[in-house]
Structure formats: structure tokens, C-alpha cells
Amino acid sequence: xxxxxxxxxxxxxxxxxxxxxxxxxxxxxxxxxxxxxxxxxxxxxxxxxxxxxxxxxxxxxxxxxxxxxxxxxxxxxxxxxxxxxxxxxxxxxxxxxxxxxxxxxxxxxxxxxxx
Amino acid sequence: xxxxxxxxxxxxxxxxxxxxxxxxxxxxxxxxxxxxxxxxxxxxxxxxxxxxxxxxxxxxxxxxxxxxxxxxxxxxxxxxxxxxxxxxxxxxxxxxxxxxxxxxxxxxxx
Numbered sequence: 001x002x003x004x005x006x007x008x009x010x011x012x013x014x015x016x017x018x019x020x021x022x023x024x025x026x027x028x029x030x031x032x033x034x035x036x037x038x039x040x041x042x043x044x045x046x047x048x049x050x051x052x053x054x055x056x057x058x059x060x061x062x063x064x065x066x067x068x069x070x071x072x073x074x075x076x077x078x079x080x081x082x083x084x085x086x087x088x089x090x091x092x093x094x095x096x097x098x099x100x101x102x103x104x105x106x107x108x109x110x111x112x113x114x115x
Numbered sequence: 116x117x118x119x120x121x122x123x124x125x126x127x128x129x130x131x132x133x134x135x136x137x138x139x140x141x142x143x144x145x146x147x148x149x150x151x152x153x154x155x156x157x158x159x160x161x162x163x164x165x166x167x168x169x170x171x172x173x174x175x176x177x178x179x180x181x182x183x184x185x186x187x188x189x190x191x192x193x194x195x196x197x198x199x200x201x202x203x204x205x206x207x208x209x210x211x212x213x214x215x216x217x218x219x220x221x222x223x224x225x
Contacts, residue, residue, distance in 0.1 A: 002157060002159070004157070033213070035215075042215065042216075042217045042218065043158075043203065043215040043218075044215075045212055045213045045214070045215070048213075056212060056213075057212075058212050058213070088155070090157055090158070092157075092158070103148065103160035103163060104158075104160060105160070106150075106157030106158040106159065107157050108156060108157050109155070109156065109157055111155075
């Protein structure tokens with residue numbers, strides 16, 4: 001158990017809908033990262049937050065947004081969902097914002113299926 | 116592509132044998148990490164090697180880094196069934212974005 005929790009574990013929804021994925025980092029970790037993992041694209045970095053502020057942005061679509069709250073939990077919002085958004089979404093946390101100076105601890109993931 | 120490239124894509128070996136996976140990258144890096152992922156689960160950090168290090172050990176794991184060739188290798192000695200997983204290298208590119216390779220799927224045969 002990494003100490004990172006993600007909810008829900010599974011999510012099935014329809015095209016055009018909007019969903020919110022939630023992540024609670026390890027106690028004491030200030031950075032949260034979001035990743036998308038699909039068979040064809042592999043593991044793609046989406047976005048990083050550090051202590052409430054956006055720190056780095058990766059291949060995140062405009063339809064997707066994220067935020068980190070004062071209690072350091074984070075949410076990833078996916079809107080206008082398309083079939084191609086079906087994937088595993090992972091959250092990871094680290095102590096500082098300077099990764100990979102610090103190892104990342106991954107949550108169990110949320111499996112999103114868009115029908 | 117900015118992604119790291121792992122080689123081979125898949126590897127099957129007998130239990131007890133050694134497994135070697137390679138990772139190549141294109142940018143300059145500060146350090147490189149290796150992660151393991153069991154099927155459908157989150158990644159688990161294995162080892163971090165800094166750019167000024169050439170070799171690092173952790174239990175049955177041995178990682179080497181050759182910055183002149185922009186490559187790293189992960190060696191798992193005396194493999195066990197529990198080592199069956201996908202292995203990824205990860206590094207920070209010039210834009211401070213974390214890049215993961217596509218992974219090597221390792222299967223340990225009984």
C-alpha cells in the first residue's frame with residue numbers, strides 16, 4: 001500500500017459526459033501528479049500540482065482540468081468525454097515538487113470506461 | 116518522440132535466471148528512475164540513479180547508467196515468479212516534464 005488513495009476504482013460513463021476523479025496523496029506529500037495510461041499511448045504525464053499550485057503541465061487536453069485543494073487532495077475533471085478517453089488514470093504523490101529528485105508513490109488508479 | 120524506449124518490449128525467462136532490461140532516452144537528464152507495475156495496478160518505485168552515478172544496487176536489482184550513450188539498464192538477478200510485471204524507466208526532459216518509457220513486460224516462467 002503506497003498511502004495514495006484514489007476514488008472511484010472503476011467508472012463507466014457515456015460519451016459527452018463529465019466525470020471527476022479524486023486523489024488523496026500520502027501524508028506529508030505536497031506534490032500530486034496525474035497520469036493517463038492506455039494501451040496505445042502508454043503512460044502519459046498529464047499535470048502536476050505542488051502545494052496547491054500548478055507546477056508542470058504535460059499532455060493534458062483542454063477538456064481536462066485539475067486542481068489541488070488546501071488539504072492537498074486533488075481532483076481531475078474530464079469533460080465532453082470521448083471513447084478514446086477510456087484508460088487507467090493514476091495519481092501519484094511525492095514529498096517535494098522536484099521530481100524525479102523524489103520518488104513518486106502511485107495510487108491504485110481509476111479505470112475509466114467511456115461507452 | 117520524447118518517450119524513453121525500453122528494450123525488449125517483452126521478455127520471458129525461467130525462474131532463477133537473470134533478466135536484463137534496457138532504457139534509452141534522447142535528452143540530458145538529472146537522474147533516472149525505474150518503476151514496476153503489476154497488471155492493472157499502480158507503479159511502484161524501484162530505484163533512482165543520479166546522472167553522476169554509473170551503477171547502483173538494491174537487493175536483487177542492479178541499475179547502470181551510461182550518460183554518454185543515453186542509456187540505462189536494469190538487471191534482476193535470480194528472478195522469481197513475483198517479478199512478473201512491467202518495468203518502466205522514467206526521467207525528466209528539458210521542459211521539466213516527466214517522461215515514462217513504454218515499458219518491458221517481464222514474464223517469469225515456473
